[in-house]
Amino acid sequence: MNQKEIFVAQFDSIPAQFPIQGEARAAIHNGIDFPTTRDEKWKYTRVNSILESSFQSVESTLENVDSFKLDATWSYLVFVNGKFNQTISDDMPDGVSMTSLAACNGDVKKEMLSKLGSLIDFKKEAFPSLNTGYFEDGAFIKVRKNTKIEQNICILSITDGQGQAVNARNLIHVESGAEVKFVHQFEGLDNENSFTNSVCEIFVDENAHADYYLIESEGANTKAITNTNISQKRDSNFTIVTITKSGQLVRNNINMAITEPGCESNMMGIYFTDGNQHVDNQTYADHQDHGCNSNELYKGVMADRSTGVFNGKIMVHQAAQQTNAFQSNQNILLSDKATINTKPELEIYADDVKCSHGCTIGQLDEEAMFYLQSRGLGKEAAHRLLVQAFAQDVIDTIKIDSLRQSVEQFIESKFE
Amino acid sequence: MSDFFSIKNLRASIEGNQILKGINLEVKPGEVHAIMGPNGSGKSTLSSVLAGREDYEVEADEVTFLGKDLLELAPEERAREGLFLAFQYPVEIPGVSNINFLKAAINAKRKHAGLDDITAKDFMAMVKEKQAMVELKSNLANRSVNEGFSGGEKKRNEIFQMAMLEPKLGILDETDSGLDIDALKIVSNGVNKLRGADRSFIVITHYQRLLDYIVPDFVHVLFEGRIVKSGGKELALELEEKGYDWIKEEVAIHN
Incomplete structure (x- = not known):
């Protein structure tokens, strides 16, 4: 065998x-x-x-x-x-x-x-x-x-x-x-x-x-x-x-x-990784008919030696005129050893559509860190505030209050 | 010597370039010291080094703040001890609410002093009072830190934060640059209201204009990394009239 x-x-x-x-x-x-x-x-x-x-x-x-x-x-x-x-x-x-x-x-x-x-x-x-x-x-x-x-x-x-x-x-x-x-x-x-x-x-x-x-x-x-x-x-x-x-x-x-026709689709995500974790998100928005909107936002914060993957594809078929499809993947690397592989893809066969995609990879803003520290916030607290701010627009898409709070608490606990 | 704030032979360099070449300064409680100087004299380096920015290599015979060795403290510890830097270019921090961040800062300071967190009621009353003082629109206080603020609003926000944090020593780093007269008056009024017997200021500026509104007890001229001349407020007027060239000549003669 x-x-x-x-x-x-x-x-x-x-x-x-x-x-x-x-x-x-x-x-x-x-x-x-x-x-x-x-x-x-x-x-x-x-x-x-x-x-x-x-x-x-x-x-x-x-x-x-x-x-x-x-x-x-x-x-x-x-x-x-x-x-x-x-x-x-x-x-x-x-x-x-x-x-x-x-x-x-x-x-x-x-x-x-x-x-x-x-x-x-x-x-x-x-x-x-x-x-x-x-x-x-x-x-x-x-x-x-x-x-x-x-x-x-x-x-x-x-x-x-x-x-x-x-x-x-x-x-x-x-x-x-x-x-x-x-x-x-x-x-x-x-x-x-x-x-x-x-x-x-x-x-x-x-x-x-x-x-x-x-x-x-x-x-x-x-x-x-x-x-x-x-x-x-x-x-x-x-x-x-x-x-x-x-x-x-x-x-x-x-x-x-x-x-x-007429659909609204949202795909949102947050991944916070550390240690040797590996998190891979693959998404496929398949626009088969006209007049639909899809919106996608994934945010990742990676620490230690962890690795992340994002691969998002938007497919717009010929029949899918007047499609609005947006996709964004943003990442913060907290360590020199952390890795993210991100690949946005668009495949469009219709000629009257609005589509965009993009990805960013960066670090926490050092100027912002210094600013917060100079007001008395410790390093962890400043980290936490900036990471929360980074993730907030995804968190805000959670429409169950208690769930939203639990995700906020989870982020807080990551920096204690 | 004063235990309050004393700098002896402060030197700082960045990437091998020495910017501060031996600064001496002594500030007593309640005093306002102006530090003036031409571009490139080391004014902003001085404020950055005092606030604890890590980019510099710093040496000194002594930098004492309230009896503690300031250079041994992290930026946040300096703030909790009562040092405040009003930034020349305040950063925008999208997503971090001005109010929440200030509350966290106040509580960090209170914790350091062995006090309980401020109550929501006291905090809101304080916000209301202090934002009126610097004529900051209440919607700005509730927005993300400096995001989308005009230049004048950013500077007012700095003074608002200073008023909220009630420091013992406030360092204003070219707070006046880029401000129109009206905004300058508002910012200066805010600072003047904060003046008191146990609160001191170091006002760093390029222009004498600010000192019409914030009247200093002492004026120092910073040139090529050293304080080359000190005097009373009349020194500022002299600089305004004659420019910095005569200082440069004087230094050249002494050398």
Whole structure:
């Protein structure tokens, strides 16, 4: 057996529940290879450390997850090591239905299967294929037409135990005219060398408004790959904000298919790295139809020997006239040894569009540091103020107050 | 000697060029000293070195502030001890609110003095009072530090910060340059209101005009890195009338 076979074989004891899982398993066993740095999209991110690891399924004894809750008033769907834990999960608010993938039956199952895997190419890409073939559970969430959901919903995905691999799979359908905010939070504990491989498919129907906050608090030695694939219909509004707090190797892939006119799409992100951390954000804004706006802003602060990657692509198809698409990636390096590789890309086939992209890499402004210090602020406090100021415009796009505050506190704690 | 503020034989160089070549200065509580000099005489280097900018190599027989060795202190420690530098070119810091930053600065100073944080109520009352003093529009106090401020607004903001931080020694680095007469009056009024028996100022300027409004107790002439002449306020008038050339000639004769 080659390395891929050995790696994939570790998952083969997981029973397949749906036909699509068989298809994905066949694809990964028979054809797809895992990416190497020779693949343009993976040029700066090596996955060998994942493929060389051995994983196991750990039985978690976790009974109380309150300490992970950023705001106890949200409605939580708790997944521990990839399995839904109903006992410590909350009921969904009116207008939201949720069925765990493993428990889907009858019409719900039919509906789920008609959507599952439709936004992601699980027969071509190795990690989505691995996820599709071997996920054990996940949430299928539906938000009812024309309902405004005031209650925030949090998918809390916890990895507990050493060498634990989790293929987290979620499916979200926001029906037309509905309005909702999701937090998808990844937490790791006692998880030396664990691995998160997540796929989340999000369907945003006509005129719907959805916010999705991806909060990554992975364990210090965790490798995490997340895939978030979105499909937006006419006049819908979707915002994704990715906050990477921790994790040894984190790779986020966001694919935003903007399929019909009048859509508004926002992709925002903050990554703060230190030690030997590696954080890679890949985004794809796919403008398929006319009159849509997409806006993208990623900011990174890198310390120590950490490395960052940003690769953002805006694709404007011929039919996508009157597109406004903006993208910006800004980075501050706090150390001589920190690295960022940033690559903005535009591919435009329409002739009446407004697009821009840009990236900056710099250091903290020494003049500003001296100014703040000369007023009595210590070095750490001055650092903190400048970094907060740098990140503020991304933070301000978070529309849940308590979440925004927790991100601000996180930045503060980085400089204590 | 005075324990308040005393400089003996202060020398500073940058990239091998000696700019300050042995400055001596003594300031007592409540005094206002003006330091005048032509361009390139070392005025801004002096203020930068005193505030603790790291770009210089500094040596001195003594620089004492309130009994402490000033050169041993980090910039923030100097500020907490009661030194304040009003910058010639205040930096713009987008995203950092003027008010939040000042509150943090005041609390850092209070902590250093063993005091509790200022209450929100006291702080806001103080902001209101001090911004009226320098006629700073209240929306400026709430904006990002100096961002989008006009030249005059930036200088007023410096004096506003000085008023808020209540230093024992204020160093004004060419605060007057670029100001029109009206702005100069406002800034000077602000400084004059802060004058008191236990607060001193070093006013660094190129132009005598400022000293019409902030009347100094002493005037020193800085030339080629040394204080070459000291006197009362009438020295400033003499400089205004005759320019700096006669000083240069005098120095040439002595050498």
